[in-house]
Amino acid sequence: MVKIGQIELGSFPLLLAPMEDVSDPPFRAVCKSNGADLMYSEFISSEGLIRDAIKSRAKLDIFEYERPVGIQIFGGDEEPLAMAAQIVEAVNPDLLDINFGCPVKKVTCKGAGAGILKDIPKMVKLTAAVVKATRLPVTVKTRLGWDDDSKNIEEVAERLQDVGIQALTIHGRTRTQMYKGTADWTLIGKVKNNPRIHIPVFGNGDITIPEQALDARERYGVDGVMIGRAAIGYPWIFREIKHFMATGEHLPPPTVEERVAICKEHLQKSVAWKGSVVGVLEMRRHYTNYLKGLPHIKDFRARLVTASAQDAIEAILDEVVFHYRDYLFERSATLPTIQDVLSSGAQATGCNVYG
Template sequence: MSVQIGNIDLGEFPLLLAPMEDVSDPPFRYVCKQNGADMMYTEFISSEGLIRDAAKSRQKLDIFEYERPIGIQIFGSSIETMSEATQIATKANPDLIDINYGCPVKNVACRGAGASLLQDIDKMVAMTKAVVEATHLPVTVKTRLGWDDNTKNVYTVAERLQEVGIKALTIHGRTRSQMYKGEADWNLISEVKKNPNIEIPIFGNGDIDSPEKAASWKREFAVDGMMIGRASIGNPWIFREIKYYLKTGNLLPKPTIEERVEVCKIHLQKSIAWKGPKTGIFEMRRHYANYFKGIENFKETRMKLVALEDIEEIYDVLEGIKTIHAEVMA
């Protein structure tokens, strides 16, 4: 049975790319979409930044037709500014608006935004209602199990947010106090899904890093789909690998060095096209180690890549990775 968010048909068991700050920008989203991501989100965008017309916040509104369906994710601590930001984001013409109630980092949560709202459910509900009323688009939410081990309140949160009109909920299986440490607990996510009062899709997030785990947890926790974050960094192939395994029970071969180089180059090209040569090359530097994880003696090559500023020289080094690997394998 297809999963629906409003009038968006996501297919039988959708795989979502998580919104990740400084990662899930249009260049990265491109390579994930090419490898099977069913729905994606922008990096999270500050509602205050949108209202102040901050350049960085505005740039994050950039979406492209090939990315659809795509959601714009916003966060903030003020109900009024979240409502205003929703109206601005709606004009960018995404397929949905997503609210971030899950970000645990200090400069978000300690300013009353992101996961901080898990400490004030009444305000969270009022904010969500204001966002739903500010747009004609479907509104979804991403959150966590609770603020800490003593306040795992997502079961109640799910019911109350559904009442004010959200169309789907993604739950990260950690509390805010856990940050990204320890193991994600999907048992409570499963309880929310099994709640007879819940009619909206429930997506699980946290620690999905292999096709086998995705298949096992799909059976065990019965969620409607999965959101993948950190495991996709440098590994956009994870979406196609999971889909293939769910369909056939077999593992796809891992991407070859040649494919890793080619996808890295596409990512770089898209980064330059979107941000300009200087910023595009600079911001791509954080991705090289992830694309070529596991290659022996890669450190020296990485040091070259992060030092170069000429695109043709970077391409030459990337092409050289194929040659070096071929010699090692010979």
């Protein structure tokens, strides 16, 4: 049983990654219903929380059906991070995560996110301040290092554990890689198998199919995997991984009816949480992924991203179901393990491979 503090997550939990403009409550809801074991909010600026910024505060919304759920914060200064931790504690999530992995320039240039990887003593100091400021279990998500010459994740893991974090998620790329190239799971495995490390270690990067999740467990020994881009428009990835790891067999890909049903649910929850205007607008980024693999879908997709009313969108989705009612999705003929990806040198896209 994998545990973070007193939170029990099962024998090999699947985590939904905190993704900016994606991992909001509506998206988390459809991932939860399809098997995600632990989910995180979008990352929240510590400075924004302290200033009472509306967008930052909205990201604190969590619902009982999501539990266990964590709130993720980021920042480059000790006092704002500690204050943000106290604000987060007031909304009663199950845990608090610190983002030390975001590679975006506007974050790193302020010494936050992956920017802190240039200053490990400061990273440790910031983490200790957050641990001290809250009663919540504190976890960290980070990367292997800033660049190929500073892959210091083994040292980082030990030092962060020493100041009190209760789990660590490692994205197997450096900051300079951004999301390009392939994730290096070898270093993730070294951290997990370090005899000094006794907290759960979760791996992140290039998990797009069940075989890769199994490979992560069997080859590298991680306690679970975090899935990000592969879940966008394809929340079924969680249930497919679980079924494959339990039985060695694949579930059939979701049908057109299933895809549209979940897309509608996502839309309905988006409108309920964000309102009829913003809820519709922000769903537009998801249709391409939900309908990925359907031939000649361009015209339907164009109509979906220009419609402005929920009922009109749902009517178009019903047309999709009728038009493609006999279409059968096929599984990709090639299902590589993580090792296959590393050996080939192929660039990971993070997209689902079904259809």
